[in-house]
Amino acid sequence: MNLDKDMQEALLTFITESCELLQDMETGLLELENEENPETVNAIFRAAHTIKGSAGLFGLEHIVRFTHVVESVLDALRGGNLAVSTELVAALLPCCDYLNSLVRDVADGKLEEDQNIADSGKPLLAALQPYLKTPAATETGVVYRDHAERVETIAGNAIGSGNWLLFLQFNENCLRDGMDPLAFISYLATVGEIVDITTFSHAMPDAGNMDPESNYLGFEVILKSEAAKESIESVFDFIRDGSLIHILPLENRIPYYVELISSLTEDNAQLGELLLNSGVITRRELEEGLNAQQAQAEAQQLPARIGEILVDRRVVQQPLVNAALDKQKEIQNNKIRENQAIHVDADRLDKLIDLVGELVISTASASLLAMQARNTALQEVNAEIISLVEEVRDSALQLRMVPIGTTFSRFQRVVRDVSKELGKDIKLVISGAETEVDKSVVEKIGDPLLHLVRNAMDHGIERAERRTERGKPAQGTLRLNAYHSSGNIVIEVSDDGSGLDRDKIFTKAVERGLVQPGTVLNDQELYALIFEPGFSTAEQVSKLSGRGVGLDVVKRNITALRGVIHIDSAPDQGTIMSIHLPLTLAIIDGFLAGVGDASYVIPLDRVVECVELPVDDSRDYMELRGEVLPFIRLRQLFRKNDSASRRQNVIVVEHLDLKAGLVVDRLMGELQTVIKPLGKLFSHVQGVDGSTILGSGEVALIIDVPTLLRQMVFPGNAL
């Protein structure tokens, strides 16, 4: 199948939206497991419904087919014919996964069904089958008083072909007034075909007392008609007074009208209008309903809602009102969403950020020139431009900020699945979900977090028996937390498990040759060992972790994001792993320093203070307010051979608990800078984060403070 360009774009939107909807479904299902909420059921149903509908637009028949079954189950759930159960959620969750894989395949260009994949979907559908057997003849609509009183069925064709259900109880005097109900029924034949007639005689007194000239009969007519409800209604114009005449879409046609209602593209979100436009009610019925509502309001009663009134008056069935209510809500939601968010191509955003970055550099260069020209007016204007550019930069960066909550909420599923697999009872507590972080960070943090979460569940949290022994609640708790802290986002994965076993880690590290026996390590140094490649203390290798694969990868990923991991642990109380990451990867506030003819940028959030280097000090440390401050001489570090200037300065930097001084020649002040990644050739270089172009056109390296500090503490890894 070849799609033209427009369709391709639309397809991309479909893929993005479907992924989001599937995520919503999953979240919803997990919520349901904890708390049954009709709102959630509706949301899940709508998600499935939308996916099915959109897939149909693209002719993705296999997705439509599969989703249809899921939708049917959800519909039964929504209609209350099915109760939420753990088993049901367990059957539906893999369906979400499967749909996700189908959608991904579409993203990869596979628009047709793959036989292998189709086969893997079959067991999932089979698992749903038991839930599809809803009680026969779903009686969602009008229930008549006494079925025993259904006297005669005068049936012709199969009932299936009708689309309207008419309930007619004409007024008692109609016969005397010369109006014959049967005549009206036969007149119905002018607007459609009568498929079935049932006569009701429950209102008729026994033969002795019945007045043969009064009408007691009621009729239920199934009509097959293409005519509008108005025309059908008009058949009974002359006999309406004092009669009960209800014209309803037939039960088996309800889904059709539900679909119709949900496909309406109305701006007007009035419930009555929606029902009217779908043709299930007539204007007269609506007006009468509204009048009744008005009357109630005037009578100082709490007026019922129009939907309730219409159902009460047997003008329309509840499922249709529900559909209209859903639609109404959807329209409102769409409006809100339209106001709140637009989808922007990430590439365009990146382009914008890039340009803003260049703008930052250019303004820096302009202000440099203005200073050199000693043109005060120009400098003033420039200062204004700079402040504007800064604002533009901030809001441009803000565009890329997304709450971390979406990433977090995915772990509900992970925790659920993994705890089942491990046979542990673990709940996930999420906090700080609204904390915002750069989109590119969010994308890359998922995998490391997954490792940490699994690790905490597998190794951290003990089995229930063990926990009870130790006087802890049998249910383990895993927490995901996020907050902002001095230009960083901190993401914490914490558990209330057994904590890290110092001795075991040490023994293992010695065994693996990572440390010399007898070395004295502080907590941080010791904990850091678990991130070494090939390190695992798990006695049993489980399916999830324990093979020593993972934590070193976590560390590598985090480091690639210019972040660090910090571990806090207390025996029997648990472990907190905090990941500190820069908020954005694109632009930083830096402190510019010069060594010889080269310039270096130190990220400002690492800089504590600047002091002068004591003269004639050849030692590699100094005393700073009673503390020993070790140095890193940038001149030596970057192997510059020119002689140092007479007066050198020390920039005190810190990261986590490590503090050191960077010895430089000149302090050149703060600047905003755009990080340009180093070329692939230099990707192995440690201690440098990237480069930037200064206003003067010079290139400056950006110092990676955390790495430098760690190398100072663990000199084993040479630069």
Added chain:
Amino acid sequence: MQSLTIEGELTVFTAAYQKTLLLAFLNTGDELEINLSKVSEIDTAGLQLLISIRREAAQSGKALSFTMHCKRRLATPELPRFTQAFGEQAAFSHNEE
């Protein structure tokens, strides 16, 4: 087996009179048959009357059957569809012709 043949129209105009006839007929025995073949016209009132009588018979434990030999005469001009169904389905009695 007692049998009654209703003649003429079975409508709102004759219903009161027919009712007395039919009620009286109900008391004539335990196995009863009403022949509708001579009915020239029937309306809602007539239909209602027949239903009423049938219910009465059932309540007093009597066997009542209807025979309708002539569909065409039963069919009032206004009720082609209804009475067609009436006859074919043998709504009141399974009187296979």
